[in-house]
Amino acid sequence: MDDTTPHQRPVGRKMTPQRAEFRRLAQSAEVGMVTRAQLAVLAQNLTCTGLINGTESHLLLILINTAPADAFDKSGQPIVFKSNRQLAFEVGRSVGRVSRMLSRFFDLGLITMQDSGNYKRYPIRNSDGDITDGCGVDLRILIARYGELDRRVKEIRAEKKATEAALRRYRGALRNTRYALAAADLSATARRRVADRIERISNYVGIAAKASNYLLRRATFLLEWSIDRLMQLAPRRQGQREAEKTTCLDVENDMHKQITPPYQSERSNGQAGSVHAGRLGFPKAGAASNWALEQSAAARPGSIGERDTRRQALVALKDVMRAAPTLKELGCAPNNFRDLVRLTPMLCRFTGISEGIRSNAVATMGELQAAVAVAITLEKTNRQEVASPGGYLRAMTERAAAGKLHLARSVFGLAARSGPEAFDRTVGQT
Numbered sequence: 001m002d003d004t005t006p007h008q009r010p011v012g013r014k015m016t017p018q019r020a021e022f023r024r025l026a027q028s029a030e031v032g033m034v035t036r037a038q039l040a041v042l043a044q045n046l047t048c049t050g051l052i053n054g055t056e057s058h059l060l061l062i063l064i065n066t067a068p069a070d071a072f073d074k075s076g077q078p079i080v081f082k083s084n085r086q087l088a089f090e091v092g093r094s095v096g097r098v099s100r101m102l103s104r105f106f107d108l109g110l111i112t113m114q115d116s117g118n119y120k121r122y123p124i125r126n127s128d129g130d131i132t133d134g135c136g137v138d139l140r141i142l143i144a145r146y147g148e149l150d151r152r153v154k155e156i157r158a159e160k161k162a163t164e165a166a167l168r169r170y171r172g173a174l175r176n177t178r179y180a181l182a183a184a185d186l187s188a189t190a191r192r193r194v195a196d197r198i199e200r201i202s203n204y205v206g207i208a209a210k211a212s213n214y215l216l217r218r219a220t221f222l223l224e225w226s227i228d229r230l231m232q233l234a235p236r237r238q239g240q241r242e243a244e245k246t247t248c249l250d251v252e253n254d255m256h257k258q259i260t261p262p263y264q265s266e267r268s269n270g271q272a273g274s275v276h277a278g279r280l281g282f283p284k285a286g287a288a289s290n291w292a293l294e295q296s297a298a299a300r301p302g303s304i305g306e307r308d309t310r311r312q313a314l315v316a317l318k319d320v321m322r323a324a325p326t327l328k329e330l331g332c333a334p335n336n337f338r339d340l341v342r343l344t345p346m347l348c349r350f351t352g353i354s355e356g357i358r359s360n361a362v363a364t365m366g367e368l369q370a371a372v373a374v375a376i377t378l379e380k381t382n383r384q385e386v387a388s389p390g391g392y393l394r395a396m397t398e399r400a401a402a403g404k405l406h407l408a409r410s411v412f413g414l415a416a417r418s419g420p421e422a423f424d425r426t427v428g429q430t
Contacts, residue, residue, distance in 0.1 A: 019106055022141055026112045029144035032074035039064045039072075039142050045153045048160075051108055056101050059091045060110060063137055078139040079114075081121040102137065109145060112138040159213065166216035167208055173223040174202060180230040197226065197350065204349040221331040222350055315408045320372055323414035324379035337368055344371045351378050351389045361397045369400070372407050379414055 043060040046052050052060065063080050071078040088098045105111040114135050121136035142149075177198055181191065205211050205219045317337055321327060327334075330350070334340040344367075348358045353374065361370040377393050380386040399405040 016107075018109075019112070022106070022109045023112045023114075025109075025144050026138055026141040029140040031072060031076055031078065031140060031143060034072065034143045034146045036064060036067065036069050036072045036078075038146065039139070042142070042146065042149055042153070046110075046149065049149075049152055049156050052105075052110075055091065055093065056104070059087065059093075059098065059101055060105065062087065062090050063111065064139065064142075067139060072143070077123075077134065078143070079123070079134045080137040080139065081123055081134060082137075083121060109141055112141050114138060163213040163216070166213050166220065167211075170205070170208055170211075170216045170220045170223070173220045173227070174198070177223045177226050177230075180227045184230045194226065194230065196352065198223070200349050200352065204346065218331075218346060225330055315372065315411050319411050319415055320375055323411045324375040326379050326382040327375060337371065340375070341367045341371045344374050347374050347378055351381055353377070353390045353393055357390045357394050357397075361393055361400075364397045365400045365405075369407055372411065373397075373400075376407070376410050376414065 040061055043057055043064055046060070047054055047057050063082075066080045066082055067078045068076075070076055084095050084098045084102070088095045091098065093101075102111065102113065106113055121134070123134040123136075181194055181198065184191075184194075186194070201219050201222055205215060208216065211219075317334065317340070320340070321333075327347075330347075332343055332347070334343060345355075345358065348355070351374070358370065358374070361373060364370075365373060373393060373396050377386065377389050377396070380392070381389045386392045396405055
């Protein structure tokens with residue numbers, strides 16, 4: 001007769017490939033390289049990494065202190081044989097909670113566990129009474145991973161310290177920018193424009209205490225840049241040495257010398273001037289202004305897409321940077337087009353371009369061409385050639401959808417006006 005006894009569900013601790021790998025790593029650990037005191041300090045510091053919480057850190061500290069100090073010597077075996085009931089009594093939690101925490105430690109690679117047939121924990125001794133092996137909680141994995149975990153703790157602490165410093169600097173820069181705006185001699189229109197820019201930066205950061213270190217530093221640089229413009233100071237030349245060598249679009253790994261004129265920032269400052277009310281006398285262009293867009297040659301039907309793709313491939317990052325020196329004035333020095341794409345949302349917020357307009361541009365032109373279009377819009381807005389950045393980018397998107405947008409001509413046209421001759425003419429006029 002067939003056995004009709006139902007198959008019982010497996011009882012015991014489950015085994016996964018990751019847990020098996022942690023066991024192998026624990027067996028290869030060199031005992032004696034790390035002391036018990038070092039592991040105790042590490043267990044208390046692991047909470048800052050987010051791996052474990054306070055209760056789990058307490059339990060891990062109890063496990064480390066339960067093993068004798070000589071168990072961490074070269075001939076020792078740091079294995080703990082306490083039962084879950086005893087550990088639950090010492091940590092002040094239920095037995096089931098302790099069992100779950102031990103399983104989580106196993107999954108995180110903080111401990112390994114060797115179970116006996118009846119799931120009891122006991123040591124295995126030799127004829128001299130020394131422990132050679134045992135069934136219990138093995139702490140050798142902590143010795144093997146001590147360098148990795150300790151390095152992670154130090155990195156988290158350094159990042160937190162840098163974020164706190166960036167937060168203090170951002171709050172100070174925001175306060176100083178508002179004071180500078182109140183003290184600057186501006187017309188009502190210019191004052192409102194600068195105030196809106198400050199509010200956009202503040203709204204982009206959001207809750208400063210929860211913002212990242214990178215976002216705080218970038219916002220601080222923009223605010224300090226605004227202070228320099230309000231006080232009519234020369235633009236900062238931060239990062240000019242890094243701009244001497246950049247990665248070319250047509251070269252994968254090799255470096256090439258940057259041939260952008262070294263005084264492009266001064267030229268931009270001389271041409272654009274300060275945020276004083278006198279700048280409002282420049283011609284303005286709205287969303288439908290056609291003169292602000294470089295004229296495109298008549299295209300033959302059926303060949304627009306091919307020629308546009310070929311033209312865009314000829315535009316290198318150095319050409320975009322030469323055409324839009326405002327990027328350098330804002331401290332943006334992308335090493336490749338991927339960095340420029342990553343900076344595009346922040347540049348849109350700073351310029352006043354809504355997220356919907358940017359998303360429409362990305363959907364129509366693609367991320368790369370949309371980033372170049374935003375850089376062109378930023379430069380023309382800084383030169384007071386465009387009064388409505390959002391409308392200008394919308395007009396470029398419509399031209400791109402119709403196949404009449406030629407970003408390469410816009411880039412090369414701006415780059416030609418940003419050359420040494422334009423700089424000399426601007427200096428002569430002043």
